[in-house]
Amino acid sequence: MSEILKCEEITKRFGGLTALNKVSFNVVKGEIFGIIGPNGSGKTTLLNVITGLLKPDGGRIMLDGTDITKLEPHKRVKLGIARMFQGMRVFPYLPVYLNVELVARAVYNNARLARAKTSWALTMSGLLPEAAELPIKLTPYKLRMLEFARILVSNPKIALLDEPFAGLESSEAESMIDLIKKFNSLGITFIIIEHRLRYLMKIANRVMVLNQGVKIAEGKPEEVVKNPQVIEVYFGGETRK
Amino acid sequence: MVFAKRSTKDLIIGKTPFFAVLAGLTLLPLLGVGGYWLDVLTKVNLFLLVTLAIDLYSGTTYYLNLGVSFTFGFAGYALALLNIYYGIPIEYSIFLAVPISVFFSLVILLPSLRIRGVYFAILSLLIPIVFIGIVTAQPFSLYLGGEGGLRYKQLFLDFARSLPPGIRLTFLQYSYYYISLVAAVIGYLIAYKIGFSEFGFMLRAVGQDEELAESVGINTLKVKVIGYLISSMYVSVAGALYASMRSPVTVDLVVPANTLVPPLTSAIVGGLGTIIGPAIANYMLLLTYESLWGLIGRWRVIVYMLLLITIVVIKPQGLVFRIYLDLKKRLRGVLLE
Ligand SMILES: Nc1ncnc2c1ncn2[C@@H]1O[C@H](COP(=O)(O)OP(=O)(O)O)[C@@H](O)[C@H]1O
Ligand SMILES: [Mg+2]
Numbered sequence: 309m310s311e312i313l314k315c316e317e318i319t320k321r322f323g324g325l326t327a328l329n330k331v332s333f334n335v336v337k338g339e340i341f342g343i344i345g346p347n348g349s350g351k352t353t354l355l356n357v358i359t360g361l362l363k364p365d366g367g368r369i370m371l372d373g374t375d376i377t378k379l380e381p382h383k384r385v386k387l388g389i390a391r392m393f394q395g396m397r398v399f400p401y402l403p404v405y406l407n408v409e410l411v412a413r414a415v416y417n418n419a420r421l422a423r424a425k426t427s428w429a430l431t432m433s434g435l436l437p438e439a440a441e442l443p444i445k446l447t448p449y450k451l452r453m454l455e456f457a458r459i460l461v462s463n464p465k466i467a468l469l470d471e472p473f474a475g476l477e478s479s480e481a482e483s484m485i486d487l488i489k490k491f492n493s494l495g496i497t498f499i500i501i502e503h504r505l506r507y508l509m510k511i512a513n514r515v516m517v518l519n520q521g522v523k524i525a526e527g528k529p530e531e532v533v534k535n536p537q538v539i540e541v542y543f544g545g546e547t548r549k
Numbered sequence: 550m551v552f553a554k555r556s557t558k559d560l561i562i563g564k565t566p567f568f569a570v571l572a573g574l575t576l577l578p579l580l581g582v583g584g585y586w587l588d589v590l591t592k593v594n595l596f597l598l599v600t601l602a603i604d605l606y607s608g609t610t611y612y613l614n615l616g617v618s619f620t621f622g623f624a625g626y627a628l629a630l631l632n633i634y635y636g637i638p639i640e641y642s643i644f645l646a647v648p649i650s651v652f653f654s655l656v657i658l659l660p661s662l663r664i665r666g667v668y669f670a671i672l673s674l675l676i677p678i679v680f681i682g683i684v685t686a687q688p689f690s691l692y693l694g695g696e697g698g699l700r701y702k703q704l705f706l707d708f709a710r711s712l713p714p715g716i717r718l719t720f721l722q723y724s725y726y727y728i729s730l731v732a733a734v735i736g737y738l739i740a741y742k743i744g745f746s747e748f749g750f751m752l753r754a755v756g757q758d759e760e761l762a763e764s765v766g767i768n769t770l771k772v773k774v775i776g777y778l779i780s781s782m783y784v785s786v787a788g789a790l791y792a793s794m795r796s797p798v799t800v801d802l803v804v805p806a807n808t809l810v811p812p813l814t815s816a817i818v819g820g821l822g823t824i825i826g827p828a829i830a831n832y833m834l835l836l837t838y839e840s841l842w843g844l845i846g847r848w849r850v851i852v853y854m855l856l857l858i859t860i861v862v863i864k865p866q867g868l869v870f871r872i873y874l875d876l877k878k879r880l881r882g883v884l885l886e
């Protein structure tokens with residue numbers, strides 16, 4: 309098994325609050341790795357540390373054998389980390405195609421290739437008809453697709469999705485799952501954060517559980533949900549389906 | 550692929566207003582506009598560069614660089630000092646003053662590129678104030694001219710003196726005017742190119758969500774520094790040319806009310822990030838301001854301030870740009886019928 313991402317003893321404090329406390333985990337090339345935990349348990353903070361928006365107070369991050377702990381965020385994108393933010397996050401006053409093409413230009417430094425990749429990513433995510441529109445005109449689902457196109461266009465090794473199903477109808481969530489599966493089979497490794505377990509159970513190969521900044525469990529989804537400690541903190545003692 | 554190419558007809562109509570204004574400005578002196586109004590137009594042409602500088606950088610990134618007036622005045626002082634202390638003719642001083650002024654603007658403001666919003670604004674507003682303090686305080690005032698400013702021989706003065714007395718002043722006015730016009734036209738065309746280039750869109754991305762821009766692979770610091778450099782270059786060219794045409798340079802050039810507020814107002818009323826809107830507003834607002842002088846004399850300052858306050862209250866952001874688009878649509882309707 310080869311690890312694409314290794315996080316070693318990541319610690320992040322905000323003043324007196326320890327948002328992440330010596331969190332260690334490895335993500336294996338080609339897998340879909342789920343991170344679950346109640347609100348405020350540190351999931352988004354962990355993604356911020358991995359993408360470089362936050363500097364950790366301790367620990368080390370290795371991407372495909374390279375230490376990226378101190379690297380600026382934009383350089384991590386070029387090394388193969390892509391991200392979907394919690395809530396929809398796009399450039400609201402740039403047309404859809406530019407939202408994607410700017411990413412391509414940053415990654416490829418070649419206008420022609422960037423344009424070709426942009427068309428391809430827009431096609432894959434079904435956004436070609438809306439390419440010239442402003443994102444304000446898009447539905448929540450299409451906005452998610454725009455974020456997905458942005459991920460695809462950078463040709464990442466690993467994609468980090470922060471609650472990608474939030475705000476979607478269940479049929480839309482299903483299409484999202486299909487897309488994730490498709491690009492996972494084409495070689496992209498995924499980390500998916502979700503605090504509702506339903507969707508994650510379907511696609512994650514392994515999940516890690518965070519509670520108050522501490523990793524309390526890791527393993528196959530069906531095993532993790534049976535873990536008494538997880539049931540205690542996550543479901544507040546009562547089991548949900 | 551995705552986007553239809555604009556038709557030739559569309560392009561011609563798109564450029565009609567530009568060529569109309571350009572033709573108008575080129576022919577004005579031949580139509581008898583001279584004296585005071587030619588001087589005013591020269592100044593307005595040069596202020597266009599400042600308006601465009603603000604629009605290119607602040608209008609896209611929303612980093613308010615209020616140090617613009619510092620850069621403008623600094624370029625003027627650099628020009629004067631090069632001429633006075635190093636004996637470099639004004640023609641060459643212009644070219645040297647620009648990189649010097651850009652360099653100092655960058656060094657002084659670089660630390661602030663990471664500060665956003667109101668702190669950046671305060672910091673960049675402090676810089677001209679400190680500069681004025683230095684210029685007017687002993688012992689610097691001895692070298693920098695203090696309140697009275699620095700005197701030097703302005704552009705083409707020697708040549709003008711070789712001309713018959715009757716046409717000297719006219720020669721200077723006309724040559725300054727056409728220099729300013731050429732600078733304005735080139736400046737506008739380049740600003741338009743940059744503003745809507747890939748780099749221009751990166752500046753906009755930084756303005757709309759800097760964290761997102763960095764997260765999707767854009768080197769935001771680099772984009773900001775280059776944007777700031779281009780912007781300072783515009784302001785420095787304007788400041789150096791402006792100073793080269795009028796001796797002495799004084800701290801007036803650095804006072805934000807003189808060299809920051811008018812172009813900033815044009816940029817906001819014109820429509821931030823639209824390039825064309827601020828350019829039109831630059832001419833409309835500044836020429837209006839000058840006309841007030843003839844109508845109500847010194848009261849114009851108060852009227853202008855009232856106008857500014859009205860603008861702040863009713864927030865007509867992009868008003869000029871919206872009117873322009875509307876007019877263009879009508880023009881197209883008429884021409885295509
Ligand atoms: N930038 C920040 N400054 C201060 N506290 C923060 C910041 N970001 C997150 N936190 C705190 O860290 C904890 C973890 O937050 P977060 O990572 O967003 O949780 P999750 O994504 O699991 O819901 C919360 O208590 C939150 O209030
Ligand atoms: Mg979160």
